[in-house]
Amino acid sequence: MRAAFLVLLFQLPLFPLEAEVYVGPDPFAALFPRDKLPIDTDTMRELSRHLTSVSRREIEGDPSQMRASAQLLAIAIRLDPANRAALEIDKALREGKPVEPFDDDINGPLRQAWGIAEWLVDPGSGEGGKLLGHQIIDALAVVNPRNPLSKLRDPEGEAERWKNVVSPLAAYRQSPKPAKAPEPPAPEPPPVERPPILLREASTQTPLFLYDQDLRRHLRIAPLQLRIEELAQPDLLTFALQPDVTSPDIDAARGEVRKLLEKNWPHLPVQQIAHIATGTERYATKNEQAISGPAALLMHSALTGRKLRPDVIFVGELAPGGNLTRPRQSWDYLRLLRVKGKGRLLVPPDFQPELRAMIALSDPAFFLRWEVLIVSSIDVALSLASEDGDPEGLAATSLLYEELRKVGESKDVGQLCVNAKVRERLNEIVSKAPFHYSARMLLIQGDAARRPTRVDREVAARILRSAIEPLSGISRSPLSQLTSKRLITSGEASGAEIERFAKFISPKDGDLVKEAREITQLAETLGRGKRDGDLREGILYYRKVPLPSYHQSLQTKFAAFLRKLSPFTRETIRDPATPAEPANTGKTP
Incomplete structure (x- = not known):
């Protein structure tokens, strides 16, 4: 075998063997006459090993390179x-699996393979050797085209030399992927059908705390005027209060109203806003989300075109999920309704304990001035608040109720409720309209065995919370900002309110009354201390106790009492404020 100095200009390409299509050689078709080769068995095995190493080179993703690998492996396996x-390499390539590249200098096996191939194509090696030499050069000339010996390649006889063993080059090309048909244009979505707003104006009433122009807070039966107006921006229908109010409670109320509206009208009108006016006075934050129920009623009226009755008062708040619940200030609203107005009063079911308290408070006349109806949803409220919206049976019972109301104007209501004919009519009303709470309560008023004389504990809690409301500002204010007059006046006012209702609170709920009294007495004591205390080393003392200790005790007890009432009032309780003038010494009152 002749040695030759070969200049190998071999470039390592970018892609591994599995990058293109591989068609393995036919393992059975004849390739060369092995028994006529001019090399011994050891040389055959050595050449087979060199060709196998070259087949493990890193190659470009090129069909000719894949075919050259098939040629190298066909020769190596036959040798x-x-x-x-x-x-194993042939099997892996057939299965499309990656082949681990040759981890040594590829020029070594290339040099050996070229040297043997050059010797084999010499005329003296015989026909068998010459055929094998050209077959090796067919593959090496593709693998290493810059090698000077690649000029020995005989391209004209290449097809015949590999006939039935290695497929033509075309078989190693990937079939072009069929051109993906363009997606048909998506059909235009049908236009969103949005409901028309059938009423541009609507009105109702509800009790609310309002601020006047001097920011003084009042409790009023507020007329609410809804007016639908155009918007420039494409926002969904919502409501806004006039005068304008911005607060987290109003934002939450808007959210609940919108969710409720979307249950009936998934695609609300756009570029419209419902302005709800409270007159010249502004909605007070103390109401929290009480506006949500009346706002929902007004907007349902606008979207359905159902006009609301002018004599209806609706007191209700939207809870998460769209259910109706009593507003947190329900007792204050009810106290106003005891002395103001008359007509039809719509309230949610959880308002009933406070309404029943009217009987315990010896105020059955409330249920003649107000036709109280229990409503479980906005849809029911809309029906009962609308003109000509009473369901079958209620219209007739309302006429009966109106007759009783007129009779009650000139007679004692308590005596009226025990009258047999009156009770017969009340029973008729309840049988036809079970939600007619006024008729139900008047029947209870006329039945001594069923008539309550004490309020429920939850109502007692709300009564007492309302009674001590004048002390809320005191508990939050620094002692230096509190005057003796304010402290004494607030304490006396709260105390008087507690005593006014104490006789209607059950003895078993006396713990609530006792704690409420202690708080009012503490406020009065603090006021007298401000007025009559002794100044010692810069600290005011009263009855040998530093005044800041009284103040701190008032704050602590007030917060603890609110926390005790909170299961019934739904009030969120904050920790008591740190007193501005901490007491360093002295007794705790």
Whole structure:
């Protein structure tokens, strides 16, 4: 075998073997006459090993390179049928699996393979050797085209030399992927059908705390005027208060109203806003989300076109999920309704304990001035608040109720409720309209065995919370900002309110009354201390106790009492404020 100095200009490409289509050689078709080769068995095995190593080169993703690998492996396997590495590489490539690249200098096996191929194509090697030499050069000239020996390649006889063993080059090209048909244009979505707003104006009433122009807070039966107006921006229908109010409670109320509206009208009108006016006075934050129920009623009226009755008062708040619940200030609202107005009063079911308290408070006349109806949803409220919206049966019972109301104007209501004919009519009303709470309560008023004389604990809690409301500002204010007059006046006012209702609170709920009294007495004591205390070393003392200690005790007890009432009032309780003038010494009152 002649040695030759070969200049190998071999470039390592970018892609591994599995990058293109591989078609393995036919393992059975004849390629060259092995028994006529001018090399011994050891040389055959050595050449087989070199060709196998070259087949493990890193190659470009090119069909000609994949075919050259098939040629190299076809020769290697026939030279040494026991060449396990060549068999495994061929199998892996057929299965599309990656082949681990040759981890040594690829120029070594290339040099050896070129040297043997050059010797084999010499005329003296015989026809068998010459055929094998050209077959090796067919593959190496593709693998290493810059090698000077690649000029020995005989391209004209290449197809015949590999006939039935290695497929033509075209078989190693990936079939072009069929051009993806363009997606048909998506059909235009149908236009969103939005409901028309059938009423541009509507009105109702509800009790609310309002601020006047001097920011003084009053409790009023507020007329609410809804007016639908155009918007420039494409926002969904919502409501806004006039005068304008911005607060988290109003934002939450808007959210609940919108969710409720979307249950009936998934696609609300756009570029419209419902302005709800409270007159010249502004909605007070003390109401929290009480506006949500009346706002929902007004907007349902606008979207359905159902006009609301002018004599209806609706007191209700939207809870999460769209259910109606009593507003947190329900007792204050009810106290106003005891002395102001008359007509039809719509309230949610959880308002009933406070309404029943009217009987315990010896005020059955409330249920003649107000036709109280229990409503479980906005849809029911809309029906009962609308003109000509009473369901079958209620219209007739309302006429009966109106007759009783007129009779009650000139007679004692308590005596009226025990009258047999009156009770017969009340029973008729309840049988036809079970939600007619006024008729139900008047029946209870006329039945001594069922008539309550004490309020429920939850109502007692709300009564007492309302009674001590004048002390809320005191508990939050620094002692230096509190005057003796304010402290004494607030304490006396709260105390008088507690005593006014104490006789209607059950003895078993006396713990609530006791704690409320202690708080009012503490406020009065603090006021007298401000007025009559002794100044010692810069600290005011009263009855040998530093005044800041009284103040701190008032704050602590007030917060603890509110926390005790909170299961019934739904009030969120904050920790008591740190007193501005902490007491360093002295007794705790």
